[in-house]
Amino acid sequence: MDSRGAVDRATLHRAVTTALSDATAGAVDPPAFTVGDEFQGSYSSVGSAIAAAWQVRLAVAPTVDVRFGIGWGAVTVLDETTGIQDGPGWWSAREAIEWTAEAQRQPGLALVRTTYRTTDPTAPDAGPINAALMCRDHMFGSLDERSVRILKGLVSHRSKKQLAADEHISPSAVSQRAGRDGLDLIVSASRLLAETP
Template sequence: MKAAVIGDVVASRRAPDRRALHRQLRAALAAAGFAFTVGDEFQGAQPSVGAAIDTALGIRLAVAPEIDIRFGIGWGPVTVLDAETGIQDGPGWWAAREAIEWTATAQRQPGLAAVRTSYRRAADTAGPDVDAVNAALLCRDHLLGSLDDRSTRILKGLLSNRSKKDIAAAEHVSASAVSQRAGRDGLDLLVLTSAYLRGVR
C-alpha cells in the first residue's frame, strides 16, 4: 500500500522559458525523491497519505510563486512492473490519476480556482476518509491561493521551523509585522493545518 502522487505544472505552455522552469522544478523534485515522467508531469510515492500531502506541499512551496503546480494523491496497492526502471502500476496510481484529473477540472470553476490538490482512495481499499481529507485540502488550498509573495516566503520560513525574528530580518521588517501578517493571512493556521495533515495515516 502506497500513497502515489502525480503532479504537473499549471499553464506550463505559457511559461516564457520552459527549460528554466524544468531546471527549477527538477531541483525541488530531486529533494523529494520525485522525478519527471513525460513533459511537465512528475510522480513519486510515499508510505502514507499524510507524508504524500506534506511532500506535495513542500514541492509546491519550493517553486512558488514562479511555478504553479497541481497534484493528485491516490492511496492503494502499488505494483512494481520493472525493478530496473522503477516503473510502477496498480490501483494506487489509478486513484492518483483520477485525483489529478479532478483537480484540473475543478480549477476551471470560479469557486474552485484555488484548488491544487485532491485525494482519492482505490476501490475496496481501507484508508483515510476521502471526503474528510479533501475538505481539509480545499480549505488549505483556498488559504494558500490568497497569499501574496511575501506571505508565501514567510510561510516557507515558518514551515522550516525558522523563528519569526529570523524571518523578519530576512524580509527587512519587524518581528511584529511578521506576527501580524501571520495572524491576518492565516499563516499560523496553515502551519497547524500542515502538522495535522502530515499525521494522516
Template sequence: MLIGDVVGSRLAADRVELHRAVAAALKRIAAGAIDPPRFTVGDEFQGSYPTVGAAIDAAMSLRLLVAPNIDVRFGIGWGATTVLDAKAGIQDGPGWWAARDAIEQTAAAQRQPGFALTRTTFRTAEDSRDDVAAINAALLCRDHLLGSLDDRSLRILKGLMSNRTKKELAAAEGISPSAVSQRASRDGLDLIVVAGQYLRSVP
C-alpha cells in the same frame, strides 16, 4: 501514490529552466519516499510514499519550493501499485489509477467558480478508507489559503515551515516582528503550518 504536473507549463517563457527547477525540487522531497518522485511524461511527475500524510507533505513542500514562479497541482491516491517499468518509473494498479483520477479531479475543480485555487485532491481505490471526505475538506481549505497569499506572505510561510522564528523572518524582510505576526494572523500562516502538521500525521 503522488502524481503532479505543472499548471500552464506550455505558457512558460523558458521551459528548460522550468523543468530544471522542478527537477531540483523533486530531489528535495525524495526523503522517505518508497519510489522517489521523478518526471514521467512532459511536465508530469510521480512517486510513492508510505502514508497519505507523507504524500500530502511532499506535495506541500514541492509547492513552496517552486512558488511563486511555478504553479503545480497534485493527485494523491491510496491503494496497491505495481511497477511496470522501473527504469522509466511507470506504474499501474489501483493506487496509481486513484491518483490519476485525483489529479484529473483537481484540474476539473480549478475550472469551477470558487474552486480556482484548488491544487490537491485525494482519492482511494474503491472504498478502502473512511477519511477521504475529511482529508479533501482540509486540502480544499489549505489550498485556498495558500493560493491567496502574496509573495511576502509566501516567503514568510516558507520560513515558518522551516522552523525559522518570526524575529528572524522579520529581519530578512526588513520589517518589524510585529508586522510578521500581524501578517501571519491575517493571512492564516500559522493556521497553514498547524494544518500541515495534522495532515502529515495521516496514516
C-alpha cells in the same frame, strides 16, 4: 504542472527537479518526472505523500504552481525502463489529478491544487482529508508574494524576528500578517495532514 506558459522552461524544469529530489522523506519510490511535465512517486503513507506534495509546492512558489493527485492503493510497475505504472493506487491518483484540473475551472474552486482519492475501504477517508486540503489550498493561493516568503520561512522553522529582518519590516508586522493571512494556521494544518496514516 502546466509548464507550457513558462518563459524559461529549462530553469523551471531544474527548479522542480531540485524540489522533487528534496521531497524524499517517506518515499518508497522517490518522485521523478515521467512524461512531459508530469511526475510521480510512491510514499509509505497518505500523510507522507501530502507532506511531499506540500514541500514541492512551497519550493517552487510563487514562480509556478503545481497540481497534485494523491491516490491510495497497490501500484504495479509495468515497465521498469519507462517506469509505467498501473493498479488501484495509480488510477486513484490519476482520478485525483484529473478532478483537481477540472475543479480549477470552477470559480469557487479555482485555487484547489491537491486532491486525494481511493477506492479501498481500509484507506484513510478521503472526505475529511480533501476538506482540509481544499481549505489549505485556498488559503495558500490567496497569499501575496511577501506572505508566501514568510510562510516558507515559518515552515523552515525561522523565527518571526528573523523573517522581519529579511523583509525589512517589524516583527509586529510579521505577526500581524501571520494572523491576518492564517500563516500559523497553514503551518499547523500542514503538520496535522502529514500525520495521516
